[in-house]
Amino acid sequence: MNREQIMRLRGLLRKESLQIVRDPSSIAIAFVMPVVLLLIFGYGVSLDAKRVPLALVIEQPNDDTASFAAGFFQSPYFVPVRFATVQEADAAMETRLVDGIVWLRSDFSRQMLSEGNAPIGLIVNGVDANNARLIEGYLQQVWADWLAKFAATQGLSLKIPVQVDVRVWFNPAVMSKDFLVPGLIAVIMTLTGALLTAMVVAREWERGTMEALLVTPAGIYEIILSKLLPYFVLGMGGMLLSVAMAVWLFEVPLRGSLWLLLASSSAFLLCALGMGLLISTVSKNQFVAGEIAILVTYLPAFILSGFVFDIRSMPAAVRLITHIVAARYFVTILQSVFLAGNVWPVVLPNILGLVFLAAIFLGLAYRSARKSLE
Amino acid sequence: MLHRVFALVIKELLALLKDPKSRLVLIGPPIFQLVVFGYGATYDLNHVPFAVYNEDPSQPSRELVARFEGAPAFQEVARIHSDAEVAWLINRGQALMVLHIDRRFSRDLLHGASGRVQFILDGRNSNTALLVLGYANTIVADFDSWWASRHGWSNPPATLDIRARFNENLESRWFIIPGVAALLTEVVGLLVTALSVAREREAGTFDQLLITPMRPIDILLGKSIPGLLIGSLEATLTFAVAVLWFGVPLQGGLVPLYLGLFLFLLSVVGIGLMVSSLSVTQQQALLGAFLFLVPSVILSGFATPIANMPVLVQYLTYINPMRYFLVVVRGVFLEGASTYSLVSQYWPMMIIGAATLAMAGWLFRRRLY
Numbered sequence: 078m079n080r081e082q083i084m085r086l087r088g089l090l091r092k093e094s095l096q097i098v099r100d101p102s103s104i105a106i107a108f109v110m111p112v113v114l115l116l117i118f119g120y121g122v123s124l125d126a127k128r129v130p131l132a133l134v135i136e137q138p139n140d141d142t143a144s145f146a147a148g149f150f151q152s153p154y155f156v157p158v159r160f161a162t163v164q165e166a167d168a169a170m171e172t173r174l175v176d177g178i179v180w181l182r183s184d185f186s187r188q189m190l191s192e193g194n195a196p197i198g199l200i201v202n203g204v205d206a207n208n209a210r211l212i213e214g215y216l217q218q219v220w221a222d223w224l225a226k227f228a229a230t231q232g233l234s235l236k237i238p239v240q241v242d243v244r245v246w247f248n249p250a251v252m253s254k255d256f257l258v259p260g261l262i263a264v265i266m267t268l269t270g271a272l273l274t275a276m277v278v279a280r281e282w283e284r285g286t287m288e289a290l291l292v293t294p295a296g297i298y299e300i301i302l303s304k305l306l307p308y309f310v311l312g313m314g315g316m317l318l319s320v321a322m323a324v325w326l327f328e329v330p331l332r333g334s335l336w337l338l339l340a341s342s343s344a345f346l347l348c349a350l351g352m353g354l355l356i357s358t359v360s361k362n363q364f365v366a367g368e369i370a371i372l373v374t375y376l377p378a379f380i381l382s383g384f385v386f387d388i389r390s391m392p393a394a395v396r397l398i399t400h401i402v403a404a405r406y407f408v409t410i411l412q413s414v415f416l417a418g419n420v421w422p423v424v425l426p427n428i429l430g431l432v433f434l435a436a437i438f439l440g441l442a443y444r445s446a447r448k449s450l451e
Numbered sequence: 452m453l454h455r456v457f458a459l460v461i462k463e464l465l466a467l468l469k470d471p472k473s474r475l476v477l478i479g480p481p482i483f484q485l486v487v488f489g490y491g492a493t494y495d496l497n498h499v500p501f502a503v504y505n506e507d508p509s510q511p512s513r514e515l516v517a518r519f520e521g522a523p524a525f526q527e528v529a530r531i532h533s534d535a536e537v538a539w540l541i542n543r544g545q546a547l548m549v550l551h552i553d554r555r556f557s558r559d560l561l562h563g564a565s566g567r568v569q570f571i572l573d574g575r576n577s578n579t580a581l582l583v584l585g586y587a588n589t590i591v592a593d594f595d596s597w598w599a600s601r602h603g604w605s606n607p608p609a610t611l612d613i614r615a616r617f618n619e620n621l622e623s624r625w626f627i628i629p630g631v632a633a634l635l636t637e638v639v640g641l642l643v644t645a646l647s648v649a650r651e652r653e654a655g656t657f658d659q660l661l662i663t664p665m666r667p668i669d670i671l672l673g674k675s676i677p678g679l680l681i682g683s684l685e686a687t688l689t690f691a692v693a694v695l696w697f698g699v700p701l702q703g704g705l706v707p708l709y710l711g712l713f714l715f716l717l718s719v720v721g722i723g724l725m726v727s728s729l730s731v732t733q734q735q736a737l738l739g740a741f742l743f744l745v746p747s748v749i750l751s752g753f754a755t756p757i758a759n760m761p762v763l764v765q766y767l768t769y770i771n772p773m774r775y776f777l778v779v780v781r782g783v784f785l786e787g788a789s790t791y792s793l794v795s796q797y798w799p800m801m802i803i804g805a806a807t808l809a810m811a812g813w814l815f816r817r818r819l820y
Contacts, residue, residue, distance in 0.1 A: 117746050123759040124578045193606030203615030204785045206623035207494040208756050214585050238598040239591050240565040248574030256577045367737035368476045380488045385754045387579045395491040412575045422543045
C-alpha cells in the first residue's frame, strides 16, 4: 500500500466512524440488541422440563401405591394431581391441564406381590415429542428409585442384570442452559453482523451516496475495507459483551482460552459482515435488503446451525446445506470452547470453514459492487 | 366506501408484487425454507455414532453389544481398547457415546450379581445426550428382561408400560413442522405490513393518502387486507406441504384451523402496521419488525416449551400471538382439537389484533413527524 492509498483509507475510515457515532442506530444494533436478546433468550430458552403437571390415577389405594405415589410428590420434576378415574384424567390431558397420566390398576398390589411385573400404565402427551421423551426419562428415574427403596424395605435383594453408571462429560448436571447460551451468542451475532452492514449500506445505495463514493479515486476494495473495519470493531464489542454475560450472568463455564474464542469470533464476524455487505450490494434497496436479511440470517442460524436441533439428526442433503450457514461453524466452536476446552481437531476445521466462507461472501460483494458501477 | 378500500388493496398488492425482487422474496423462500427446515428441525437421532470399549470378551457382553449394533438408532464407529481412546473419540465428537463394559461383567452376571456397564456421553449438546441415554437405557432394559427370564431371575415387582398419546411414535417432526408453518406465516405477514406505511412516509406519499377522502379506517382496511390475503395464501401452501409432502396427519377440521389463522394474521398484521406507523424511516420499521420477530419465535414454544421458562418470562409470552397460534396449529393437526376447545387461544389473539390495529389507525393521523 502506498502513502496515497493509506491516506484515502484513513479518510474513508474517519467518514464511516463519524457516521456511526452520529447515527445512534448502529450503536444500538451492536450493543443494545445483543444484551437485550441474550437476556430474553438466556432466560427464555430451556429444554429442562420442571414441574410437569401429571395426573395420578390410583384405582385402589393402599400402602404399596402410596409409597409409589410419594416418589412423584418428592420429585422436583413433577406436580402430581389426583384423579379418580382414567376417563377424567384423559379429559384433563385433552384440555392440556396435565402432560401425562400415571395409572395404577385395581389389581396392582395383588399382581405385584404374586407374580411381579405389575404394569404401571404411563400415558404421555406425545405432541411435543422431545418433551415427552424427557418426561419418560424422569418417570423411569422415579420408578427405579422406588424399586430400590421397595426392595430395601422388604428385605429383598433386588437384582437387575445390568447396572449402568452414566457419565456425561463436559456437562455433568446435564443443564440445557450450558449448551444453549453459547449457541445463542452465535445466533445473536449473526443478526447483529448482518443487520449492521445490510441496512446501513443499503441505505447508502438508496440515497445515491454510494455512487458518490464509487466515483471518488478510492478503489472498491478500499471502500469495502472502510465499511468493514468500523463495524468489525463494533461487532467485536458486542461479542465481548455477550461472552461476559454468558460467563458472569448465566454462569456457563469457559474452559477454553479467551484468545481462541476471540480469534474464532473475528473469523465469524467477518463472515456475518461480509454476508450483510453482499445482501446490500445485491439488493440496493432497504426494503429488499431487510427482507433478505430476515430470511437468510435469523431463521437458518436458528434452525440449521446446531443451536437447538442437532445437525447430526438431519438428513444428508440438509446437512450439506448447513455448510453455507456461517453460524453452524461458530456454534460448534463455541460449544466446544465453552464446555470442553481448546479442542483443536474440532476448532481448527471450523475456523477454516469460517475463513473460507468469509472470503466467498466478501469476494462476491466485491464483484457485484464493481459490476454495478459499469 | 367499499370501492375506495378495494382500490387501495389493489394498489398495495401491485406495489408488493410488481417489483420482481420483492415478489421473489415473498413467494420463493417460505416454501424452500419449509422443506429444508422441515427436514432439518428434528430432535430425533437416527444414527448415533458410538464406540464399544469391551474389556470382557464373553458371550453375555457380546450379546449386549450386538443389541446396540442391531438398533437402528445406533451406529458403531470404533472398537477401542484403552481409556485414552475414549477421550480422543469423545473430544473430537467422533462418538457421541462410549459403551464401556467392565472386565468382570460376565463373571458377575453368571454368579447372579449385577454386571457393570458404563455409558460415557458427550454432553456438549445436553439434549442430544439425554436422548441417547434414553435410547441406550431402553436397550439395556430389553437385555435385562431377556437375561432375567432366561436365567430364572425373579421379576421386578412392577414394570413401566409407557404409551404416547396423539403421536404414538414420538416423531418430533410432527410437532415441529406445523410450528415451522406458523413461523413462516408470521414472517410473511410481518414483512408485508411492517414496511408498508414507513415506505410511504419516507417517500412522502402517505401525506397524499391522508388528504384523499379516505378515512383512517379505510386506509387501515386497505393496508391490512393485502397482509391477510398473502398471509393466508402462504399459510395454505405451507399446510399443504406439511400434509402432502411430510405426511403430518391433519386430525382436526379446517374450521378451527382457519379461524385461528385468521385471528393470528389479524394480530400479526396489526403489530406490523403499528410498528410501521410508529416509524419514520424504513430502517426503523425494519428494526422494529426484527425486534418483535426474534423474541416472538423464542418465546412462543416453537423449539423449547414455555413451561420451562421462568414465571416472569412466561408472563411476557402472553402478549405474543405466536404462542396461541402454535397451540391451535398443533392442536388441530395432532390432537384433532375442536373449535370449542380452542376458544381460550382465540380470544387473546383477537384482543391483540384489535388493540394493535386500533393503535395503528390512531397513529396514522397523530404521527406526523
